[in-house]
Amino acid sequence: MTPSLKTIFAGLELRNPVIIGSSGRSSKADLNKRLEDGGAGAIVLKSLFEENIVRRTAHLTDISHASTPSAHSEQADYLQGYMRDEALREYLDLIRKSKQLCTIPIIASINCFSLGEWVEFAHEVESAGADAIELNIMSIRTAKEYHHGDFERHHIEILSAVNERTRLPVIVKIGANLTNPVALVERLYAHGAAAVVLFNRMYQPDINIERMEYTSGWVLSNESDIATPLRWCGIVSGAVPQIDIALSGGVHSGAAIVKALLAGASAVEVCSAIYRHGEEWIASALSFVGQWLEAHGYRTLLDARGLMCARDLEYAEMLERVQFLRYFENFS
Numbered sequence: 001m002t003p004s005l006k007t008i009f010a011g012l013e014l015r016n017p018v019i020i021g022s023s024g025r026s027s028k029a030d031l032n033k034r035l036e037d038g039g040a041g042a043i044v045l046k047s048l049f050e051e052n053i054v055r056r057t058a059h060l061t062d063i064s065h066a067s068t069p070s071a072h073s074e075q076a077d078y079l080q081g082y083m084r085d086e087a088l089r090e091y092l093d094l095i096r097k098s099k100q101l102c103t104i105p106i107i108a109s110i111n112c113f114s115l116g117e118w119v120e121f122a123h124e125v126e127s128a129g130a131d132a133i134e135l136n137i138m139s140i141r142t143a144k145e146y147h148h149g150d151f152e153r154h155h156i157e158i159l160s161a162v163n164e165r166t167r168l169p170v171i172v173k174i175g176a177n178l179t180n181p182v183a184l185v186e187r188l189y190a191h192g193a194a195a196v197v198l199f200n201r202m203y204q205p206d207i208n209i210e211r212m213e214y215t216s217g218w219v220l221s222n223e224s225d226i227a228t229p230l231r232w233c234g235i236v237s238g239a240v241p242q243i244d245i246a247l248s249g250g251v252h253s254g255a256a257i258v259k260a261l262l263a264g265a266s267a268v269e270v271c272s273a274i275y276r277h278g279e280e281w282i283a284s285a286l287s288f289v290g291q292w293l294e295a296h297g298y299r300t301l302l303d304a305r306g307l308m309c310a311r312d313l314e315y316a317e318m319l320e321r322v323q324f325l326r327y328f329e330n331f332s
């Protein structure tokens, strides 16, 4: 019998563990339909960026500050409100149209860095028919006056505020730049997170040394990028087994999906492989997963989940190893 690839993530039943990660590839309803036809288990829509709304309207604020007459600033306020509403309307439209075309779960994504009025938007996302909300809270902290723990607390505040405004499952996608992801995930679970995504991918800066300009580094991930999410997936799933985890970062093959499962993930969020190979990648990767399960005698994908997480001390030792020393004594 062919093994079942069904899984559960954030309380949603998925036909398989391949979730399309948020990106431009999930920014249009017809693209999402193609991803569903290609075999995706769920789709996270392109994030609505708090930052984008601010940028789209910032120049209007500049106009209003530059010119003193109050009629001018009233006009700017009006336009600002209009453009913001337009961005939100477009996003709600993307949710509605994607839900009309697709039968798999559609997850809305909000990139947030402050506890602003955008929180109210969670309720509208729910009304538009999204199956869950993913909060993308990744940012870096650079202030000298930073108090340790502030960033983690910020995650909890945002999650709690959103949870108050929606009954949808709320997924938190975090960055890898945390001192102790286990402690944060434990608190997120206690404050009602339905699942976590380990991890978001940061913009990678680079320098063009001829032009002496900052440029964008690698936009897409490669296979070796799975190491950090794999480590933390194994450790977090051992320590906080109640919460569902999607591993994101460096999933470029069916073998990588199997690794994520063994480490304790219920699903993967894939982006770069879709940019490189299109939706055709999904079926070939899932076919490998099915064959692997069968060859190893597992009837369902969930039977294999977490078999190599840090609950087992032998695996914990491997996952928590950070120094090369003993393993590379003879490396040349």
Ligand SMILES: Cc1cc2nc3c(=O)[nH]c(=O)nc-3n(C[C@H](O)[C@H](O)[C@H](O)COP(=O)(O)O)c2cc1C
Binding pocket: 021, 022, 023, 024, 046, 047, 109, 111, 136, 173, 199, 200, 201, 219, 220, 221, 222, 225, 248, 249, 250, 251, 269, 270, 271, 272, 273
């Ligand atoms: C071009 C591009 C755009 C992305 N846009 C978003 C986004 O809008 N919101 C988000 O949460 N993650 C975004 N991501 C992160 C991906 O969803 C994913 O978590 C990350 O790239 C790691 O997966 P991968 O190694 O399969 O690419 C983006 C990634 C890329 C490469």
